[in-house]
Amino acid sequence: MNLLQQSLAAKRVLTDDQLLQTAQSIADLQLESGMIPWFEGGHCDPWNHVETAMALDVMGLHQNSHRAYQWLKETQRPDGSWPNYFNSDGSVEDFKLDSNVCAYIGTGLWHHWLCTQDLESLRKFWPMLERAMTWVLGMRLTNGTILWAREENSKPWDYALLTGCSSIRHALISAAKVAEVLKSPKPEWSEAAAKIDETIRNNRDVFEPKDRWAMDWYYPILSGSLLGDAAKARLEDQFETFVMRDHGVRCVSDEPWITASETAECSMAFAATGDIDTAQFLLNTTSFHRTSDGSYLTGLVYPDKVVFPANEKSAYTGAAVILAADSLYAISPASRIFRYDDSFDL
Numbered sequence: 001m002n003l004l005q006q007s008l009a010a011k012r013v014l015t016d017d018q019l020l021q022t023a024q025s026i027a028d029l030q031l032e033s034g035m036i037p038w039f040e041g042g043h044c045d046p047w048n049h050v051e052t053a054m055a056l057d058v059m060g061l062h063q064n065s066h067r068a069y070q071w072l073k074e075t076q077r078p079d080g081s082w083p084n085y086f087n088s089d090g091s092v093e094d095f096k097l098d099s100n101v102c103a104y105i106g107t108g109l110w111h112h113w114l115c116t117q118d119l120e121s122l123r124k125f126w127p128m129l130e131r132a133m134t135w136v137l138g139m140r141l142t143n144g145t146i147l148w149a150r151e152e153n154s155k156p157w158d159y160a161l162l163t164g165c166s167s168i169r170h171a172l173i174s175a176a177k178v179a180e181v182l183k184s185p186k187p188e189w190s191e192a193a194a195k196i197d198e199t200i201r202n203n204r205d206v207f208e209p210k211d212r213w214a215m216d217w218y219y220p221i222l223s224g225s226l227l228g229d230a231a232k233a234r235l236e237d238q239f240e241t242f243v244m245r246d247h248g249v250r251c252v253s254d255e256p257w258i259t260a261s262e263t264a265e266c267s268m269a270f271a272a273t274g275d276i277d278t279a280q281f282l283l284n285t286t287s288f289h290r291t292s293d294g295s296y297l298t299g300l301v302y303p304d305k306v307v308f309p310a311n312e313k314s315a316y317t318g319a320a321v322i323l324a325a326d327s328l329y330a331i332s333p334a335s336r337i338f339r340y341d342d343s344f345d346l
Contacts, residue, residue: 022322058115099148137192172192211253
């Protein structure tokens with residue numbers, strides 16, 4: 001254990017046993033079909049479904065994670081997309097097709113491979129991944145951005161989102177790495193990611209304004225589009241806007257609503273730049289959302305700590321906490337999937 005790891009160990013507020021308890025709370029929600037709803041009886045969206053599968057892999061619950069990806073394989077539309085929301089009975093709640101929701105399978109399968117080294121599963125899921133990425137790139141504009149979404153039988157909407165394109169960028173890079181493992185190279189996926197990077201770095205005005213949302217602040221760093229000094233400057237510039245001292249990250253800048261998933265993701269963004277102290281501080285604040293069974297409240301409104309949405313504990317929130325802990329503590333072989341600094345190589 002090096003000095004940095006020793007320092008982090010001294011500051012940890014989450015033990016491996018506690019993180020495993022959180023993972024088990026997610027696994028307990030998983031349905032026989034493999035779907036992981038937000039909460040018991042709740043709906044499921046494919047992006048957060050992947051996020052929870054990744055958290056299960058971090059904590060060694062690989063069979064549950066495999067079942068989650070199998071569910072995605074079985075529910076994928078012939079064109080490679082997924083509907084935005086499914087009901088817990090498997091029916092479709094929202095037929096909207098969201099490019100970021102459909103792309104995240106790229107990040108998920110690369111993460112699954114890093115955790116399991118299961119080549120047979122990677123081969124089985126490859127057609128699903130290839131179809132998904134083909135559909136996502138079919139939503140691309142000439143400036144490299146990816147249109148946000150479209151209704152099932154309509155033309156795409158006419159604008160792109162900074163958070164969505166940032167996440168898609170990371171998914172394309174991850175999918176290209178899967179392709180390399182399977183000796184089916186897809187250089188066009190990496191090239192598409194590079195084009196998104198160029199736009200994010202030099203022409204962010206092309207994105208639909210969503211400045212009040214915290215995700216638009218940190219996602220270009222979390223995804224790897226902004227690196228080094230540019231990443232650090234962006235995080236510093238809006239820190240006071242989005243971070244409530246000793247509480248966590250506001251979901252939106254103009255409300256005292258702290259969401260643990262955004263706080264955990266923001267922790268990963270700071271870790272990505274090598275700012276481990278801030279990353280640790282932010283992860284520690286999620287402890288206010290932790291419940292006795294290891295699950296996490298989605299949000300708290302200050303100063304009275306009102307639970308919002310009312311009584312909601314969400315699987316994706318616990319998943320984000322696990323992924324942030326992995327980024328800091330190197331719990332799994334995939335711990336560096338959102339790290340771009342050189343300060344914590346293992």
